[in-house]
Amino acid sequence: MTSSKTNDRILLAVFSVLVLAGPIILAPFGAGYPDLLQKFAIYGIFAIGFNILFGLTGYLSFGHAAFLGVGSYAAVWMFKLLSMNVIPAIVFAVIVGGLFSLLIGYISLRRSGIYFSILTLAFAQMSYNLAYSVLTPITNGETGLQVTLDDPRILDGGAAGQPFSNLFGLNMIETTEVSILGMAVQFNAGFYVCAAILIGCFYISLRLFRSPFGMMLKAVKSNQNRMSYTGLNTRPYTLAAFVISGMFAGLAGGLLAAMDPLAGAERMQWTASGEVVLMTILGGAGTLLGPVLGAGLIKYFENIFSAINEGVLMDFWSFLPETLQHAVVSVSSLFVGEGWHLTLGLIFMVIVTFLPGGLIEGASRLGRLVTNRGKGENGAARPAPAPAE
Amino acid sequence: MANFTISRRGLLKTSAVAGAGLAAPMVWRRPAYAYTNEPTGSSVILGFNVPQTGAYADEGADELRAYELAVEHLNGGGDGGMLATFSSKALSGAGVNGKKVEFVTGDTQTKSDAARASAKRMIERDGASMITGGSSSGVAVAVQGLCQEMGVIFMAGLTHSNDTTGKDKKANGFRHFFNAYMSGAALAPVLKSNYGSDRKAYHLTADYTWGWTQEESIAAATEALGWQTVEKVRTPLGAGDFSQYLTPVLNSGADVLILNHYGRDMVNSLTQAVQFGLKGKQVNGKNFEIVVPLYSRLMAQGAGEAVKGIYGSTNWHWSLQDEGSKAFVKSFGQKYGFPPSQAAHTCYVQALLYADAAQRAGSFNPCDIVAALEGFEFDGMGNGPTLYRAEDHQCFKDVLVVRGKENPTSQFDLLEVVDVTPAEQVTYAPDHPMFAGGELGQCNPGA
Numbered sequence: 113m114t115s116s117k118t119n120d121r122i123l124l125a126v127f128s129v130l131v132l133a134g135p136i137i138l139a140p141f142g143a144g145y146p147d148l149l150q151k152f153a154i155y156g157i158f159a160i161g162f163n164i165l166f167g168l169t170g171y172l173s174f175g176h177a178a179f180l181g182v183g184s185y186a187a188v189w190m191f192k193l194l195s196m197n198v199i200p201a202i203v204f205a206v207i208v209g210g211l212f213s214l215l216i217g218y219i220s221l222r223r224s225g226i227y228f229s230i231l232t233l234a235f236a237q238m239s240y241n242l243a244y245s246v247l248t249p250i251t252n253g254e255t256g257l258q259v260t261l262d263d264p265r266i267l268d269g270g271a272a273g274q275p276f277s278n279l280f281g282l283n284m285i286e287t288t289e290v291s292i293l294g295m296a297v298q299f300n301a302g303f304y305v306c307a308a309i310l311i312g313c314f315y316i317s318l319r320l321f322r323s324p325f326g327m328m329l330k331a332v333k334s335n336q337n338r339m340s341y342t343g344l345n346t347r348p349y350t351l352a353a354f355v356i357s358g359m360f361a362g363l364a365g366g367l368l369a370a371m372d373p374l375a376g377a378e379r380m381q382w383t384a385s386g387e388v389v390l391m392t393i394l395g396g397a398g399t400l401l402g403p404v405l406g407a408g409l410i411k412y413f414e415n416i417f418s419a420i421n422e423g424v425l426m427d428f429w430s431f432l433p434e435t436l437q438h439a440v441v442s443v444s445s446l447f448v449g450e451g452w453h454l455t456l457g458l459i460f461m462v463i464v465t466f467l468p469g470g471l472i473e474g475a476s477r478l479g480r481l482v483t484n485r486g487k488g489e490n491g492a493a494r495p496a497p498a499p500a501e
Numbered sequence: 502m503a504n505f506t507i508s509r510r511g512l513l514k515t516s517a518v519a520g521a522g523l524a525a526p527m528v529w530r531r532p533a534y535a536y537t538n539e540p541t542g543s544s545v546i547l548g549f550n551v552p553q554t555g556a557y558a559d560e561g562a563d564e565l566r567a568y569e570l571a572v573e574h575l576n577g578g579g580d581g582g583m584l585a586t587f588s589s590k591a592l593s594g595a596g597v598n599g600k601k602v603e604f605v606t607g608d609t610q611t612k613s614d615a616a617r618a619s620a621k622r623m624i625e626r627d628g629a630s631m632i633t634g635g636s637s638s639g640v641a642v643a644v645q646g647l648c649q650e651m652g653v654i655f656m657a658g659l660t661h662s663n664d665t666t667g668k669d670k671k672a673n674g675f676r677h678f679f680n681a682y683m684s685g686a687a688l689a690p691v692l693k694s695n696y697g698s699d700r701k702a703y704h705l706t707a708d709y710t711w712g713w714t715q716e717e718s719i720a721a722a723t724e725a726l727g728w729q730t731v732e733k734v735r736t737p738l739g740a741g742d743f744s745q746y747l748t749p750v751l752n753s754g755a756d757v758l759i760l761n762h763y764g765r766d767m768v769n770s771l772t773q774a775v776q777f778g779l780k781g782k783q784v785n786g787k788n789f790e791i792v793v794p795l796y797s798r799l800m801a802q803g804a805g806e807a808v809k810g811i812y813g814s815t816n817w818h819w820s821l822q823d824e825g826s827k828a829f830v831k832s833f834g835q836k837y838g839f840p841p842s843q844a845a846h847t848c849y850v851q852a853l854l855y856a857d858a859a860q861r862a863g864s865f866n867p868c869d870i871v872a873a874l875e876g877f878e879f880d881g882m883g884n885g886p887t888l889y890r891a892e893d894h895q896c897f898k899d900v901l902v903v904r905g906k907e908n909p910t911s912q913f914d915l916l917e918v919v920d921v922t923p924a925e926q927v928t929y930a931p932d933h934p935m936f937a938g939g940e941l942g943q944c945n946p947g948a
Contacts, residue, residue, distance in 0.1 A: 120655075128843060132601065142626065145622060145625040145626035146621075146625055147618060147621035147625055148618075148622065148626075151618065156900075195846040241737070244708075244709060244738070245708040245709055245735070245737070245738075248710075252710075253639075253709050253710050254637075254638075254709035254710050254738075255613070255638065255639045255642045255643070255662075255664065255669065255709075255710045256639060256642070256644070257611040257642050258642070258646045258669070260939060260940075261939075261940045261942050262939070262940060273941075274649065274942065274945055275648065276650070285650070285651070287625075298625070331655070372617060372621070372647070374613060374614075374617060374643055374646065374647075376613035376614050376639070376643065378612040378613065378614060378615075379614055414615075414618075415618060415619070417621055418553075418607075418619070419605070419606065419607055419608075419609050419619065419622060421606050449553065449608075450553040450554050450558075450608060453554075
């Protein structure tokens with residue numbers, strides 16, 4: 113499949129505009145507040161990085177949350193020791209994430225398939241337990257590592273008062289509220305830092321997908337044995353992909369800490385590792401935009417759906433007659449609030465069953481339907497479903 | 502293979518962007534608030550952040566019930582509950598500062614990250630002026646730090662670790678619940694009178710912050726009685742099977758087992774210890790005993806028969822006969838049909854204390870509320886005369902020592918109060934070594 117440079121440029125430009133306009137686009141959906149916008153961007157980065165490993169090489173890592181967690185701890189330690197500026201924290205998080213993934217990848221990549229997945233899962237769970245209790249002096253255990261007033265912060269020179277993470281004086285929690293078409297839109301400094309980095313990461317991933325290196329990784333996915341028989345050692349390629357995606361995860365972890373200076377052990381739990389797998393598959397593994405979409409969808413559900421309680425539902429269904437309203441509310445309340453996992457599970461099942469290529473496949477099918485140029489349903493343009501393994 | 506249908510999707514997106522572009526900024530406005538989430542309308546919004554999923558979901562559900570009841574009472578609904586018995590009469594049931602009380606809820610999932618995310622949503626999107634709740638010290642410490650940064654008040658729910666008002670204390674955070682040190686101080690005299698001063702204790706401790714502070718506190722209190730600590734063993738959180746930790750207890754020469762566990766861990770470890778025949782065994786010529794320093798009625802329900810005769814401490818129990826407790830149990834029971842847990846009690850009281858402080862201060866400014874709560878003395882809330890100490894924002898009040906009932910009359914009647922330890926006995930200096938480190942800092946009004 114050839115893709116011209118122009119198309120890639122358009123894709124990048126459109127992606128950038130959409131991301132930068134995020135606060136405006138998402139405000140009508142109740143998702144335009146800084147914390148969630150930041151999460152969208154950060155988990156987008158995490159999923160993009162995961163997709164470099166899973167989407168390209170087909171190696172399914174179940175332990176990526178460990179790198180995210182390690183990145184967070186690294187960043188918070190930079191805040192505690194060096195400075196509240198986010199730059200050293202983020203850089204150090206990426207380095208630590210990279211080193212840690214080199215260590216784990218070097219061991220885990222000796223196996224492939226399910227054995228690789230189990231190894232990464234074991235390492236991640238081990239890291240989680242270490243962070244939770246054994247390494248408490250470094251991680252502050254279950255309570256989580258926070259910045260405090262009496263941290264040394266040698267570069268900040270003992271500035272008094274509440275420490276805020278900042279970019280050369282611009283506080284990450286700085287928010288300007290603007291009224292657009294009667295809608296309150298919050299432009300947050302931290303979100304734009306995340307957004308800029310997300311766009312950068314998207315560009316890197318775009319270049320990686322198009323590069324000979326990316327081609328090599330795709331070859332690993334389609335048939336690793338054949339590559340070995342032709343005399344190619346695939347290990348360095350897979351290890352490089354693993355480390356790159358570990359660095360993305362470290363970056364995401366660092367950003368999480370930069371937006372909200374706290375690192376907790378549960379960031380490394382296996383459920384968090386599973387979440388990024390869900391994000392990637394939901395959006396479309398092996399596609400460029402898919403992981404970002406999947407990350408957005410999951411975070412939206414986690415934060416917005418989980419907060420809907422019966423009172424909100426009553427308002428929503430208030431146009432119905434009262435008896436019907438109560439019935440509808442009691443049924444629909446199963447799927448919101450604490451039942452948001454149920455809704456997400458159903459959506460996941462539907463997507464995996466009917467759209468194996470994820471949301472991106474859905475979008476392109478929709479696109480084909482709209483532009484219907486007489487191509488048959490089984491035409492060559494139909495995307496091959498990305499296999500999970 | 503990755504596949505791209507750029508031109509079509511590009512087309513779609515370009516139109517989306519064009520749409521977004523049309524929605525160009527109309528009016529620019531800087532927030533002109535004096536402090537974070539100043540309520541400008543006719544209502545004030547409180548954020549209830551409780552675990553709705555996970556290991557403490559039962560406690561979270563009970564906390565939420567208590568909060569809803571508190572909001573009802575604050576707005577003049579129901580029978581008014583503890584408002585009638587509360588020593589401060591500032592609240593009249595007509596809202597707070599003339600504003601109707603409304604609330605939003607969030608799920609902490611008993612995870613620091615998720616708790617902070619939902620607290621942030623309530624502050625940034627829903628405009629909550631105060632965050633309260635939580636059923637774990639880790640979450641309480643994390644959310645307390647967040648509220649300090651964002652400039653809103655945090656009224657801690659169920660959190661028992663010394664750290665919450667010790668090394669992790671914050672000016673914007675307040676805790677009504679008691680702590681591990683108080684448990685130790687309250688239990689020690691009862692243990693001495695029942696088990697003597699020549700005992701050998703064996704600790705099994707949940708391996709995280711709360712477990713450690715409790716182990717430290719209880720060990721210090723019992724060693725002061727003359728007890729020996731034979732061994733302190735850490736068990737991983739959520740271990741379903743404790744048999745490998747219980748077997749060594751039998752051969753250690755210890756004659757008291759102290760279980761520093763909470764929630765499901767405590768239910769499992771206590772049940773298994775009883776099944777192992779530890780209770781009723783003879784060691785060193787004495788009866789072997791088990792102690793659970795932090796008790797709750799919900800846990801006693803889970804452990805069933807095993808709790809009989811086991812000592813522990815608790816913040817509050819529904820069988821108390823003072824006016825405040827009776828009023829609260831009555832209105833809670835009328836609304837929900839069963840008695841409230843200690844988690845529900847502390848959360849209800851915290852909501853009322855916040856509202857009362859705002860009413861007395863005549864403002865929702867966090868700094869005014871901090872000033873109104875610091876050093877505040879009150880009564881009629883079920884714990885007798887209580888002081889909110891200014892130095893660390895910890896409440897000082899009587900602590901209950903309870904024992905598992907031998908002959909429960911109902912499924913809720915599982916614990917009996919054997920002693921009420923007066924507040925003076927559990928009071929400590931603000932710079933006590935178990936609470937040292939960390940600073941309260943300045944109150945932060947945000948914005």
